[in-house]
Amino acid sequence: MSLPSAPAYDLVVVGSGPTGSAYVREVYERHPTARVLLLDAGPRLTDDPGRHVKNIPDPGERARAQRASEGPGPAGRPGTRLLGAPELPAAALSTNVGGMGAHWTGACPRPGDGERIGFLPAAELDADLARAERLLHVDAHVFDGAPFADEVRARLSALFDPGRAADRRVAAMPLAVTARADGAHVWSGTDVILGGAAHDERVEIADRCLCLRVDLDGDTVTGVTVRDQVTGEERGVGARAVVVAADALRTPQLLHASGVRPPALGRYLNDQPQIVYAVRLPDDVVAAHRAVTGRTRDEDGAIVPQSGVSWVPYTDAQPFHGQVMQLDASPVPLADGVEVAPGAVVGLGWFCAKDITPEDRVEFSDTETDAYGLPAPRIHYRYTDADLAAIERAKRAVAEAGAAVGIPLDDSPVLLPAGSSLHYQGTTRMGPADDGTSVCDTHSRVWNIHGLWLAGNNVIPTATACNPTLTSVALAVRGARALVEHLGSAVGHVATPAR
Template sequence: MKTDILIIGSGPVGATFARTLSKQKPHAKIVMIDAGPKVSDKIGQHVKNIADPKAMENAQILSQGPKKTPYPMISVAERAIAVQRGELSADILARAGTHLVLDQIEDIKTNEMPSISMSTNLGGMGIHWTCACPTPGIGEQITIIPQNEMDEALAKAREILNVTQSAFPNSPESEAILNILNQTLGTNHAENRQAQPMPLACKTDESGNRYWTASDVILGNTLENPNFELRSETICRRLVIGKLENGEKTENPNYPITNNQFSITGAEIEHIQSGKKETIEAEIVIVAADPLRTPQLLWASGIRPKALGHYLNEHPFVFTFVELDKDLVRKFAPNRQSSVVGRQSPDPTVGVFWVPFDAPNHPFHGQIMHMDLSPMKTTVSDESKHIVGLGWGCLKESNFEDQIVFSETEKDFYGMPKMNFKFQFSDTDLANIEAAKAFQKKVVNSFGKEIKDGGQTLMPPGTSLHYEGTTRMGTENDGESVCDTYSQVWNFENLFVGGNGVIPIATSSNPTLVSVALAVRSSEKISQLI
């Protein structure tokens, strides 16, 4: 089979490539493949848009790779205790809709990122994400791309994702929460970096009903393009490489850091359920699997630049739950007609709030959300209590030694090179974590009190799901990066990568907005090659 563009991965970034390139080149044939199944009526639909709770749970279970069983409601405290005692299991460490990369207990016990996880389904982890789209602050911005170009790409990404700060209506509770956050933050912040509603990828109708953005929204009418084809439960086993030299192509060359140019001549794919194998020839290949499986596929294909899989980064993540002071509204909201007393929990009208990264005043990313929107859970079920989750992230230094280690001999549950992980906090990282805890504690004390089973906890590495750096971009082909600033893999004329792994620096914020922006920018380069 032949195609103009092959996209591997159907998450928000893969969907952005498909949407953008389909619009720019409507006559180009685009094939998108994903190892995961279709889990709902709509392709790549966010699980929060599924009205039937049983259908939503089934979509989550189908996304959980080899372990398709429900995960129990586990509290933050129980997770932490299990990690500390070494009582590790997939049920404890993975969130609903995801599955651990390592599913054997002995592997998890020796792994330095015990909670590292992925989703395997059409739409990728994008059907499970919180839809938070904060704008990076100074200190977590990509400086190797001109600022005006990055701003333009971010604006296009917000449009694609339907980003808004009005997903939730204003309420006395939300006013009180923002007032408290800004009192704690103080006035010494940069312009527009005060506490505010979280920018969310979401659309609301006239009745205030929310529809959360995932790949179905991003793809839009791309699905109707007769030149677009989407295949589920189809894995790419290997990219076939040819060297451009006097018109001759050599299969699977070594990968030196030289000026030699290679091209991808095809991709060996397999339908997982039937075992049917074939090779797709493509003019352009885009690998946007995720920050783990993208470098895994390159490595399996013999594409092994020095930086591949290295500089693995994830911001430390401190989480806690707080029972709001029953007099919160009376004390802090200008409109005091409402009260938190007796309001049912979860209450979807409160929303999600953001304390932006703003070094040096607040070199953290703060996210405050109601229980039903929280990625973590608590066992407290008293509906008279008004409970919110507070997550604080901080920067972790980028380090070459933090890495994915690929096995030459062992395979994972999909028959691809098995992964293990090296990941350590430096003294600077530990100091950043303590500073984040201290600021979060000030916010907690202003809100009310921490609840018994959800006290302040540094989550196990891998919990945030915000993995970066494994296919990082750079300005020179010097072994310190995998691709250029347009996401084109060094030494390859037709191979591009996408996703959070491309982000070359440490961040504390949710990375999806930036990754979509980078895909938009990369698409502009790709369209010139077709």
Template sequence: MAVRSTADVVVIGHGLTGAVVARTLRDAGVEVLIVDGGTQFSARPATHLRNLAVCRTDRALYADLVAALLRPVSVPPAQRVVGGATVPGMPDGRGVNRAQRPDRALPAARATATLGGMSTLWNCLAPRPNPDLEWWPGLAVAEWTRLFERAEDLLAVGADLSAASRRHAYVLKTLGEQGLIARHIPVAGRATDDGIRWTGPAEVVGDAPIPLRRCVIRRLIRSGERITGVQAIDLPSGEVGTISADVFVVAAGPLRTPALLHASNVVRDNANLGRYLCDHPLAHTQVLLDPDLREDGPGVFVETPRTADRPFHGVLLSDGHDSAVLEGGVDDRLLVSLYWYCALAPRYDNRVVFHGGASDSLGSPQPTLEYALDASDRAITAAALADLRAAAAPLGPTLPVGPPRLTSPGTSQHIMGTTRMGADDRDSVVDDRGRVWGTRNLYLAGTGLIRGATAANPTLTACALAVRTAESIARPAHTT
């Protein structure tokens, strides 16, 4: 791979936030190159996998596909005894990690090596966070509103996909009778003659393609306050070379982004890298609606938003959650899954660290998680579980495989805060436009920038911040 300037801006990672940055810059006339080392699973690079014809017709297959593509982030090797002797566990790497303490882990946290990452698998729910409780005051309300509106436009958020659904109406009515705020949850997708076109990175980029290079980025090359290039391994040739540009944006996810910065040693003076790791503990159950409500169509898309006295965000979906339920003969049109996501305050001691020579499936340093709940966190999760039970009971009977419970830590796949945004470098990694402190041309995007105690799905917020970052790059005067 030749050493040459390939673009004005290189975006590392073809997830949703990377696509938002690239699309915004392209529309502003900036030359952009996206690089991603993930495996391509669709003819259209980084489309949402629910758009594949086979997944449209077989929901159980889609659930199996998602499960197959998600790999553990960091779990200790299993110990097995065979014939009275202990069998050696798997070597470190690809999620297996001898340094991982079980009591400080997020055992259900997953990563994927697909082109487009988790953004090709996400649930396409895009609610705005509570403005009074969850909008970081470092940005003005008017600015947050503008950014959310632009992000919603890019993600195709807004269509009420369940307007004609009797199941949806029943769930709204039943929750309202309990005194809960219940409303349609915004969904990222367009209604077409062939069904819903779910939003993935490809849908954000749109019909005018942006150059995409398949390569794995090993490290960023820094000289003074500038990143001068990236060391890349070209796929599938395996050739190693350097890609240079004027500006670099790392949008590789909340774990791989800090991993790349760590491997590159480009933020060596910032102790906040990987700190303030936050997750949404999740309470979950599944209920069956009355058979008279059986119907085809999108079904239930409902939220019960976080309020001052309910520090959790409830989501109700016509969702099998796992294919075993569907393949067991349950009519999934009657199935409603309830997800209650908890808002916990970020803490400095919760973090991801990188040590040793092991790597994940894309060659990034193997992460080790140091994460625990305190007494106040456990009180919130207990309250969420009680609230979930109360909300579920009037809707219908609970499935034996889906009783109300707190799921394994990390199940939400909503890791945040590891490269968080802030007003200065004392408690953050990037400034309020996503630029890494102490650098002039290195920016970050993704859920890692979110700094507050949120309960809503973080994708829309991350994309809104990505809009601001891209606009800052396109108009450099705004960075001063």
């Protein structure tokens, strides 16, 4: 469905990724009558809206779904398109029902130490993180049986755990993945977050429906203007509240297009510098493992392409986040005749927390447009001296971790191009006061605008190094409480917009 069926709704959510979908689910469950429209510029990929593409069994169909998510422009990682920004060359976007949540790896670590949002009450943040874990079906034990995972963690623990708090020690990565009774893995897409809301008549999902702007009467939201991406027809849709959850680069774009331009809009952009390194477990470790388990190579082959994910949590003392994947095949060519047991090649990805500055930003043109006809973005981004020092430190740490785990396959750790983490944050960040350094309040309401909420990694105000989606879904859970209050019980007085 490309255009909404009704002239007005209680709530319109723009963007159907994990954070927009979390708003839909929370409002659906907490408000007994609210009518909700969830719209996305991209296509619906599966019958069940928002299913993760990894759950599509046919490789051809999966590849088609990934291509359909890329939109116009050069492709990035499967399911994404590159923004084409020289200062953030790997910056990429997904445009499909489910957003990047139909393509993600699902790593859902909780933020720790300085990654946490200090001005939010700690108990409230923890409760919302717990709710986010339930919405995403997070489980840290789905790959417990992966070969060598215990061995890898034991080696990392010996290096990193001394002196760490219990919740900051090396652990299995919490993943938005569940194991079916037959042992197959199911990745959580936004179908999982939406749950029953996706199939109830109170919730409508419009795909290929581009939001052009949020409509306002003075400082009050009245709805959105949308375009049918198939026919080109444009129309206004009334709403008592709007959530913009259009990712960290396009959420500020829509605000700009709507004339909502607080000083912090688009600023404090941060991505996590990512360093990678690959090692191989020593042959004697592989042999000992086989002797203990009695497993053969073929039996070990049950490992999925990337599994056995382990986690080295961020701490203020060691300010990086480590994600350790075990691969079923070598990511780099090995010398002829070298046999690698599944799980014995270990990829280490270290993410740093960026030094946040207002100069790092996405700004928008009033004269040029992007492929969707919206204000063209331009990125300003650089590594500060503090960033360069943090990157060097993380390179040393990952080299040490690699040496502890096995035999290096790379000469030295490699810094990936900026934007590679796909974790763009801060561009509409929340703050405790309207002092020009934030776009929204602690419940994600845009300062001085009634009825406008924001969602996504863009709302996170801190420099996180860990994968941010769990945190931004938790902030959506928090914002949805205020939104339900805003909608109140007197539902039904939605304005019909002028056509």
